[in-house]
Amino acid sequence: MKKYKISTTISYPVKGAMGRTGNWRVFKPILDKEKCVKCLRCWIYCPEATIIRNNDDTVDIDFEYCKGCGICANVCKVKAIIMEREGKKK
Amino acid sequence: MAIKDLPREECYIPGSAACPGCPATMAMRTVFKAIGKNMVMIVPACCTAVIESLHPNTSFDIPTMNIAFEAAAAGASGVEAGLRKQGKTDTTVVAWAGDGGTYDIGIQALSGALERQTNFIYICYNNEIYSNTGIQRSGATPYAAWTTTTVGGKTEFRKEMGEIIMSHHIPYAAQTCVSYPEDLYNKVKKAKSIKGSKYIEIMAPCPPGWRFGMERTVEMGTMAVETGAWALYEYENEVVTFNGKSKLILEGKIKRKPIEDWIKYQGRFRHLFIPKKDVEKIKAIENHIDQKWERYRKCYL
Numbered sequence: 487m488k489k490y491k492i493s494t495t496i497s498y499p500v501k502g503a504m505g506r507t508g509n510w511r512v513f514k515p516i517l518d519k520e521k522c523v524k525c526l527r528c529w530i531y532c533p534e535a536t537i538i539r540n541n542d543d544t545v546d547i548d549f550e551y552c553k554g555c556g557i558c559a560n561v562c563k564v565k566a567i568i569m570e571r572e573g574k575k576k
Numbered sequence: 577m578a579i580k581d582l583p584r585e586e587c588y589i590p591g592s593a594a595c596p597g598c599p600a601t602m603a604m605r606t607v608f609k610a611i612g613k614n615m616v617m618i619v620p621a622c623c624t625a626v627i628e629s630l631h632p633n634t635s636f637d638i639p640t641m642n643i644a645f646e647a648a649a650a651g652a653s654g655v656e657a658g659l660r661k662q663g664k665t666d667t668t669v670v671a672w673a674g675d676g677g678t679y680d681i682g683i684q685a686l687s688g689a690l691e692r693q694t695n696f697i698y699i700c701y702n703n704e705i706y707s708n709t710g711i712q713r714s715g716a717t718p719y720a721a722w723t724t725t726t727v728g729g730k731t732e733f734r735k736e737m738g739e740i741i742m743s744h745h746i747p748y749a750a751q752t753c754v755s756y757p758e759d760l761y762n763k764v765k766k767a768k769s770i771k772g773s774k775y776i777e778i779m780a781p782c783p784p785g786w787r788f789g790m791e792r793t794v795e796m797g798t799m800a801v802e803t804g805a806w807a808l809y810e811y812e813n814e815v816v817t818f819n820g821k822s823k824l825i826l827e828g829k830i831k832r833k834p835i836e837d838w839i840k841y842q843g844r845f846r847h848l849f850i851p852k853k854d855v856e857k858i859k860a861i862e863n864h865i866d867q868k869w870e871r872y873r874k875c876y877l
Contacts, residue, residue: 499637502591503629510596526579530757531794533602536590543580548590555596555783556791569791 511554521566528558592635597790599780610764622674649689679715755797787843804832
């Protein structure tokens, strides 16, 4: 078969293609690991894939890219995730 | 199938240009999990073309081809033919288009590809508007919904794409919703195992387009199914089977919720409640949904 030279623009997969999208966040999800029942609803529903599923099915949040939509807090049945305003003084 | 059993593999990379709370990326993650890395995706002009992000970077870890608005299915046919010629028959070809590119602009290419029995999966994520270009009316926009081109609310009812697809008598077609990832996963997995043209439509509630809070995407999808505005079903070998809540509604085991429960949270229906409740229009929506379910019962029960 004849080989053709690629003469079109090609993009390559990179983490954070639009920069650190965590900067978009207004509300920040706070995870309470004590309350978590490992149902993984937050993991499957996260639109940004920033909920990291660990080997033992516990979860962590990647704050570098989390856009702070609050879906994880909304789908959590046991209220283990709450949304808090970014930069709030403790 | 529980959420725990879904594969860990991730082909969507964080840091894309999607809005917070985007249903398209939510659905895409599950679709990628179901199909795996051995796929080629064809994307026409739609939100996903933007979500991919700017050259020279992309957020999708799979081969993706961008093509003109009307040509998603035609492009997929070409890619499928090319792969077949190279002997790569195990690669799944997926056309991923929005509702504008399916209901209105892409329908003739789609109809042609289905008629040719091209071996591919056509996935339409239906957010009922042209959200990429700024919330214009599409063939999927429901009656009375506000868009930037139907300021006083749309005056026509939406068309039933599922039934148009069914009349092509393809091996597999399905309707599903982002709020039910297991259902979505199973349907895509099943479509992957069948040879021939497959069509899957995903209900995708769009926070900026529908004017609701970005944390409510999943809730809105669930309510769309529970109020009967959207039905979950599969069409396989000329037989239609309803799934989940839609099955219970069809068999009359549960009553569907009033449509008001769903539309009162959406800013696009705000003119039906403020300043005065427009009972007539809400009744018209109710009647339309009742008629639809009556037809479903007559045809598919």
